[in-house]
Amino acid sequence: MPYTPHDPRAPRIALVGATGAVGETLIRLIEDRAFRYREIHLLASPRSSGRTLHVDGVAHPVSPVDTFDFADADLAFFSAGTDVSRKWAPEAAARGALVIDNTNAFRMDPRTPLVVPQVNADLLARRPASGIVANPNCSTIPLVRLLRPVEDRWGLRKVVVSTYQAASGRGHSGTAELREATRAALADPADAGPQAEFRPTLAFNVVPFIDELLDSGFTMEEQKMLQESRKILDLPHLDVTTTCVRVPVLNSHSEAAWVECDDSVDRAELVARLGALPEVTVHDREVPGAFPTPRTVTEADHVHVGRVRVSPHDPRGFWLWVVADNLRIGAALNALQIAEELVARGTL
Amino acid sequence: MPYTPHDPRAPRIALVGATGAVGETLIRLIEDRAFRYREIHLLASPRSSGRTLHVDGVAHPVSPVDTFDFADADLAFFSAGTDVSRKWAPEAAARGALVIDNTNAFRMDPRTPLVVPQVNADLLARRPASGIVANPNCSTIPLVRLLRPVEDRWGLRKVVVSTYQAASGRGHSGTAELREATRAALADPADAGPQAEFRPTLAFNVVPFIDELLDSGFTMEEQKMLQESRKILDLPHLDVTTTCVRVPVLNSHSEAAWVECDDSVDRAELVARLGALPEVTVHDREVPGAFPTPRTVTEADHVHVGRVRVSPHDPRGFWLWVVADNLRIGAALNALQIAEELVARGTL
Structure with missing residues (x-):
């Protein structure tokens, strides 16, 4: 595995939304694809921070995004929801990090390229005007x-x-709710189960919305x-x-x-x-x-x-x-492939 | 309820496939819509016959279709699969019963009208050349x-x-298999469960076939x-x-x-x-x-x-x-509405 964590040329990474379904998938892909980094900072909303996650066998605390100094990152992945990206991604870009944003916040911004590396990787030849590369919608x-x-x-x-x-489009809470609501419906066909993520229930149902x-x-x-x-x-x-x-x-x-x-x-x-x-x-x-x-x-x-x-x-x-x-093709993998292209092209 | 079982003008009904999901739905609709009949004969394949079902509170044995004399029926509903219809529906029509067939066997036969009463009930003004009215596909x-x-x-x-x-397009065994396979997948995400009706598994899956x-x-x-x-x-x-x-x-x-x-x-x-x-x-x-x-x-x-x-x-x-x-709009209800139109138009 060509993983060289102390390669001085490798970027310092910030991963915002590290505890979410896309964030966790991104961590697995960073390991599996041996993406090189010098430092990795796991960040999340204050609600989700405080946990410890392992990356490449090393324990990292998950810190709150609002106390992190993005000057300490060369590359920042955002997958903590549109509101978090709207608030923190421009700040991260202003502090010098190149942002890869997985939300809808900047996709249609003309200063932000919207990239699927297999289609339009050429847009990654230079740092975008906004400092942000947008990852498209999963579909x-x-x-x-x-x-x-x-x-x-x-x-x-x-x-x-x-x-x-799929339910995982709503993250861990989406898949958990589908499982729980399905269990409820199997026990009692009239029981819709919890409906916090999907309304009406997704258990044995299809929801065109x-x-x-x-x-x-x-x-x-x-x-x-x-x-x-x-x-x-x-x-x-x-x-x-x-x-x-x-x-x-x-x-x-x-x-x-x-x-x-x-x-x-x-x-x-x-x-x-x-x-x-x-x-x-x-x-x-x-x-x-x-x-x-x-x-x-x-x-x-x-x-x-x-x-x-x-x-x-x-x-x-x-x-x-x-x-x-x-979670992979539609989110984390596309984001990481953007990062790999940025490295390969010397943009990062 | 205008149910008058001994009305001498009401038809004698044969219901082929009485134990299936569509057949059972048809029985409920006959009761709910107070469709009049003089006699009702519940029929099924030899494998499914022998049971007793209730219609309008009266117990009826389910007899094998292959020993029934269709001369004893004015109206015969078929919902026991294409093979059963191919074999017995022309026989039933030849013996004088007007057949309403829920399978694919005769839908494209030019001598057989294909009827959705809300669209083309006018085709029910006279007995079709084949003696069969076809009920279209559920979709x-x-x-x-x-x-x-x-x-x-x-x-x-x-x-x-x-x-x-939905799974009920494959009848009772379809819904039973979906429930069982879903239970299996909830217990072990890798478990596909039974795959007799749906292959690959339908549990937490979509199958474009x-x-x-x-x-x-x-x-x-x-x-x-x-x-x-x-x-x-x-x-x-x-x-x-x-x-x-x-x-x-x-x-x-x-x-x-x-x-x-x-x-x-x-x-x-x-x-x-x-x-x-x-x-x-x-x-x-x-x-x-x-x-x-x-x-x-x-x-x-x-x-x-x-x-x-x-x-x-x-x-x-x-x-x-x-x-x-x-099961209703796409099968049993459409079939019964065909029958209601045949009665209303004096064709039956």
């Missing part, structure tokens, strides 16, 4: 990775997406997928329309994406182009079971795609079924 | 009920649907929604494309439907037209919770629709979120 990331080669080859005209999003409602009638989650896809793909007029639905799955989001192109799509070429993408697995043996599902995919760091079907009525349209680990 | 029924007024007012151009289908795979790459379930929608709406070139997904919900299917029309759609008029449909509830108070979900809808005999959103980019496109009880 947007796998989608744009698959849409990029489609746009390049056939031209994107329209994308219609229905999502099947994520994040807040906008005047347009779409939810913020649905609008994010439109706006972020446009920004990441640099296609400001791309038509992406979505219904975002929470399903009783613990982890990994799925999406049924209907894609319309300018030109006719050849299915074999589509499968080949998707299969050639980095860290993408196409499940294309067309027999029962040869498709990805949240509980059966094994490579958690790959985007999984299956049920690739070109319309028999108009070969400019096709379906994809996409499964990706929302 | 098709709620959709076509909502699409009919859209076609009439704005013209349908394309319908893109992703489904969220229902029924068999066709050469086109679409599943039979997906093709049914296309073909049946065309036949019921009498729009032979309608473009309906679907991804059908099983979700860990016990009962009631949901659908996210993206609809494109020839003309621009006014949202208020759309909501008004959908709300004016018989047995349809539009959930249109746009606050969190004001949308239908499988576990929160209360009128099980209504199609529930919410999240009505016209595209801000092109007002010819809009989304609907549809929830309907697949």
